[in-house]
Amino acid sequence: LHQILTRLGESCSVQDCTIMIKSVDADGDGDSAVGKSNLLSRFSRNQFQLDSKPTIGVEFAYRNIRVGDKLIKAQIWDTAGQERFRAITSSYYRGALGALLVYDITRRVTFENLKRWLHELREYGSSDMVIVLVGNKSDLANSTREVNIEDGQSLAQLEGLSFLETSAMENLNVEEAFQSMITKIHEIMSQKNL
Numbered sequence: 139l140h141q142i143l144t145r146l147g148e149s150c151s152v153q154d155c156t157i158m159i160k161s162v163d164a165d166g167d168g169d170s171a172v173g174k175s176n177l178l179s180r181f182s183r184n185q186f187q188l189d190s191k192p193t194i195g196v197e198f199a200y201r202n203i204r205v206g207d208k209l210i211k212a213q214i215w216d217t218a219g220q221e222r223f224r225a226i227t228s229s230y231y232r233g234a235l236g237a238l239l240v241y242d243i244t245r246r247v248t249f250e251n252l253k254r255w256l257h258e259l260r261e262y263g264s265s266d267m268v269i270v271l272v273g274n275k276s277d278l279a280n281s282t283r284e285v286n287i288e289d290g291q292s293l294a295q296l297e298g299l300s301f302l303e304t305s306a307m308e309n310l311n312v313e314e315a316f317q318s319m320i321t322k323i324h325e326i327m328s329q330k331n332l
């Protein structure tokens with residue numbers, strides 16, 4: 139699954155909120171490696187790995203993000219594909235408030251598969267889940283691009299999503315993608331609390 143899911147923690151108060159960010163991997167359909175781990179590690183630690191991720195274990199990281207006058211603690215989990223063998227059920231999406239839906243602009247198949255994941259998010263996720271469409275690996279746009287920026291834009295428009303192209307490698311738009319999702323989640327939460 140090409141997604142980075144976000145959940146607000148239990149300890150949410152006016153002054154500070156915990157947001158859990160968790161990477162969800164493909165369940166064996168062979169088109170992972172869109173860059174989820176690297177987007178998370180770029181966002182949390184400003185690091186990029188050329189090679190694949192660690193094979194075992196869960197990575198944790200924390201980052202503080204400012205939204206208006208509030209400091210939000212993002213707790214970041216990368217489960218390194220351990221969900222691969224687990225059936226996807228609605229419990230997976232329970233409480234998720236946001237998702238970065240990530241595809242790889244150099245592999246058309248990852249874009250074609252988005253509709254399926256979008257359908258699943260809509261079916262199991264909450265109706266006001268904030269979904270940001272992310273076309274990753276924009277640093278390869280001039281050499282091996284298979285998905286035009288216009289394709290991303292029109293899908294986003296059709297489905298009512300925000301859209302960005304990112305490069306985890308060159309640190310382009312990564313901050314913006316997370317910030318945009320978290321800011322929107324916060325707006326929705328604040329409206330609900332009014």
Ligand code: GDP
Binds near residue numbers: 189274275277307
């Ligand atoms: P995941 O399986 O979706 O978590 O993908 P990874 O983060 O493990 O990345 C898969 C591969 O793509 C790795 O070899 C990364 O080095 C590479 N990669 C990830 N992001 C980028 C990017 O923005 N640009 C380029 N050129 N390669 C990337």
